[in-house]
Amino acid sequence: MKYSRAYFLEFVGRLREIFHMEETCEFFLRLGLVFQDLFEQYRFLYGERVNWQEHLFRLCCLLGEAYQGRDEFLKGIDREREKNPLWFFDRNMVGYVIYVDRWAKDVKSILKHRDYLHEMGVTFLHLMPCFDVPEGENDGGYAVRDYYTLRDGLGTCDDLKEVAEILKKEGIFLMVDVVVNHTSSDHLWAKKAKEGESFYEDFYYFFPDRVVPDEFEKTMPEIFPETSPGNFTYVPEVKKWVMTVFHRYQWDLNYTNPYVLYEMVKIILHLANGGADILRLDAIPYLWKRLGTSCQNEPEVHRLIQIFKACVSVVAPGVLFVAEAIVQPKEILKYFGEGESVGKECDLTYNASGMVCLWEALATRQVRLLTRTTCSQPHLPSMVSWLNYLRCHDDIGLGFDDEDVMAVGYSPREHRRFLVDFYLGNFPGSWARGLPFMSNPKNGDVRISGTLASLAGLEKALESEKSEEVEMAVGRILLLFKVLFSFRGVPLVYYGDEIGNLNDYRFREREEEASDSRWVHRPWMDWEKAKKRKNKKTIEGRIFQDVVLLIHKRSELPVLWPVASQNILDSGNESVFAYLRSTETQALLVLANFSDKTQLVSERLLGRIGMEFPLRDVISGREVVVVDGYIVLVPYACLWLVEAC
Ligand code: GLC
Ligand code: GLC
Numbered sequence: 001m002k003y004s005r006a007y008f009l010e011f012v013g014r015l016r017e018i019f020h021m022e023e024t025c026e027f028f029l030r031l032g033l034v035f036q037d038l039f040e041q042y043r044f045l046y047g048e049r050v051n052w053q054e055h056l057f058r059l060c061c062l063l064g065e066a067y068q069g070r071d072e073f074l075k076g077i078d079r080e081r082e083k084n085p086l087w088f089f090d091r092n093m094v095g096y097v098i099y100v101d102r103w104a105k106d107v108k109s110i111l112k113h114r115d116y117l118h119e120m121g122v123t124f125l126h127l128m129p130c131f132d133v134p135e136g137e138n139d140g141g142y143a144v145r146d147y148y149t150l151r152d153g154l155g156t157c158d159d160l161k162e163v164a165e166i167l168k169k170e171g172i173f174l175m176v177d178v179v180v181n182h183t184s185s186d187h188l189w190a191k192k193a194k195e196g197e198s199f200y201e202d203f204y205y206f207f208p209d210r211v212v213p214d215e216f217e218k219t220m221p222e223i224f225p226e227t228s229p230g231n232f233t234y235v236p237e238v239k240k241w242v243m244t245v246f247h248r249y250q251w252d253l254n255y256t257n258p259y260v261l262y263e264m265v266k267i268i269l270h271l272a273n274g275g276a277d278i279l280r281l282d283a284i285p286y287l288w289k290r291l292g293t294s295c296q297n298e299p300e301v302h303r304l305i306q307i308f309k310a311c312v313s314v315v316a317p318g319v320l321f322v323a324e325a326i327v328q329p330k331e332i333l334k335y336f337g338e339g340e341s342v343g344k345e346c347d348l349t350y351n352a353s354g355m356v357c358l359w360e361a362l363a364t365r366q367v368r369l370l371t372r373t374t375c376s377q378p379h380l381p382s383m384v385s386w387l388n389y390l391r392c393h394d395d396i397g398l399g400f401d402d403e404d405v406m407a408v409g410y411s412p413r414e415h416r417r418f419l420v421d422f423y424l425g426n427f428p429g430s431w432a433r434g435l436p437f438m439s440n441p442k443n444g445d446v447r448i449s450g451t452l453a454s455l456a457g458l459e460k461a462l463e464s465e466k467s468e469e470v471e472m473a474v475g476r477i478l479l480l481f482k483v484l485f486s487f488r489g490v491p492l493v494y495y496g497d498e499i500g501n502l503n504d505y506r507f508r509e510r511e512e513e514a515s516d517s518r519w520v521h522r523p524w525m526d527w528e529k530a531k532k533r534k535n536k537k538t539i540e541g542r543i544f545q546d547v548v549l550l551i552h553k554r555s556e557l558p559v560l561w562p563v564a565s566q567n568i569l570d571s572g573n574e575s576v577f578a579y580l581r582s583t584e585t586q587a588l589l590v591l592a593n594f595s596d597k598t599q600l601v602s603e604r605l606l607g608r609i610g611m612e613f614p615l616r617d618v619i620s621g622r623e624v625v626v627v628d629g630y631i632v633l634v635p636y637a638c639l640w641l642v643e644a645c
Pocket of ligand 2 (some may be wrong): 156223324325326327394395397
């Protein structure tokens with residue numbers, strides 16, 4: 001069966017009868033743009049099934065229903081965004097991540113705190129998953145029991161839609177999670193599978209014995225080796241094994257089954273129609289499993305994303321995708337789409353390797369690995385972007401590219417061990433207070449939990465009561481923020497980091513959290529503490545007010561927006577990270593000193609990039625200090641330099 005225009009027209013004819021839409025309407029025009037791709041992807045993934053074309057037809061019916069169900073307000077926004085596809089990238093976008101219950105109580109109460117968001121300059125809000133989950137352990141919301149209901153106590157989907165509309169009108173967009181890879185073992189599909197319904201058993205990967213699971217285990221890594229070792233869980237109700245890559249209560253969905261894909265597209269469109277502007281595709285690399293592989297980043301994953309994207313571009317073309325793909329640097333890039341597929345997958349992906357390298361540079365006081373890793377990130381087309389971040393709700397995994405680590409002169413194993421020791425506070429001279437996450441004795445892997453401030457030394461410094469140490473810690477925090485807000489991409493701030501929240505160890509007393517150290521950096525927002533942000537003499541005030549200043553300066557400088565280009569430079573100093581942001585009319589040089597000593601950068605660097613003295617640091621407004629031909633950078637200084645005249 002080959003694709004032909006006549007085939008498409010036949011589909012249009014059938015759909016018109018059902019939906020009573022004109023052939024020339026927006027829906028069919030949009031469908032026409034992606035239909036061939038949908039056809040090819042379906043044929044590739046499901047072509048062996050005799051009825052694969054009926055599955056494709058069902059999918060198109062779903063699109064028709066969702067299109068007709070989308071409200072006029074959102075359709076209006078879609079049309080504006082279609083006219084300006086760079087709507088998200090050609091301005092100053094700043095994200096902020098919250099747990100609804102811990103930050104605001106419930107969805108409607110977000111509005112009570114929205115002045116705080118405006119004060120900061122936040123333009124999009126990531127709500128950590130707020131769907132219905134079982135009581136007790138639910139992986140912080142990532143074990144979804146029902147995608148169409150909000151979690152107890154958070155409100156209703158209508159509340160969420162209303163809040164989304166109010167925020168949107170005030171210039172704050174909403175990002176929500178789509179937990180695509182798995183459901184809770186309490187989801188209706190899972191329950192029916194446990195009751196022995198074979199239709200729903202096919203929604204997951206079930207095996208009658210350990211033969212195939214054991215084969216898979218030979219090449220699959222373990223994500224949560226301490227609490228959920230292995231990738232399969234025994235289900236006594238049916239006396240079978242089910243695939244559970246994450247926790248034992250998170251069952252992996254089987255995308256070789258087109259019914260699963262259909263249901264997930266339905267969920268995606270429901271969220272888009274519920275007012276979300278950005279959808280975060282959770283754990284996306286894991287969507288397709290193949291024996292003999294790590295079951296991550298398989299080519300079919302990209303085909304599935306392209307189907308999701310095509311569907312959204314018909315129903316809700318204003319909605320963007322973020323890939324949560326915490327994988328090797330080379331693999332991360334593929335989630336933007338490769339070659340002809342650029343623009344057909346995710347619009348944003350987390351810059352996980354950039355984030356890890358920032359922490360690496362702070363610990364080593366050297367920027368070799370940071371420079372090498374960021375240099376090898378290619379120039380991205382302007383319709384996609386990195387989502388840059390310093391901390392998030394997850395652990396920090398040291399997922400560098402081993403080749404990069406060796407190229408800058410370290411042994412990957414020893415270097416990882418050093419960094420773990422350093423951030424767990426075990427290395428002599430370390431300032432950090434991190435906690436280990438998921439130590440794996442089999443391969444020596446350990447990941448790191450902790451808030452930005454605790455990892456950057458504030459917790460330890462405050463305990464020491466030494467003001468110089470506190471100064472250094474604040475210096476490190478501000479350095480990281482200055483890089484975050486000037487590096488090419490869209491910055492994302494994790495709640496509480498803007499007021500220097502420290503680790504919260506109370507999770508140890510809660511049974512359902514105690515074994516997962518990530519809860520140490522998922523605190524309840526302390527609004528009393530947040531009030532101190534108004535006072536510049538407090539640490540909260542120093543960090544918050546500087547963050548606000550940086551966001552404000554950034555918004556005035558298009559050269560710092562995602563569409564402006566970036567070149568990573570060799571500063572000539574091992575501790576100074578340097579990059580040039582530029583547009584046709586402006587250039588801005590960033591110099592960031594990752595060491596606790598004063599550092600010098602030769603003025604020859606300016607000659608190489610065609611900039612001239614005098615230079616002004618736009619953050620402080622002061623002219624840069626030059627001594628004997630060297631720019632002087634005090635410990636942890638980060639300058640945003642432009643030509644002064
Ligand atoms: C994502 C989430 C993480 C969760 C995992 C499983 O990686 O960020 O918190 O544990 O998916 O859903
Ligand atoms: C692994 C996964 C990532 C997830 C994290 C949670 O790194 O690759 O998706 O966020 O574990 O700890």
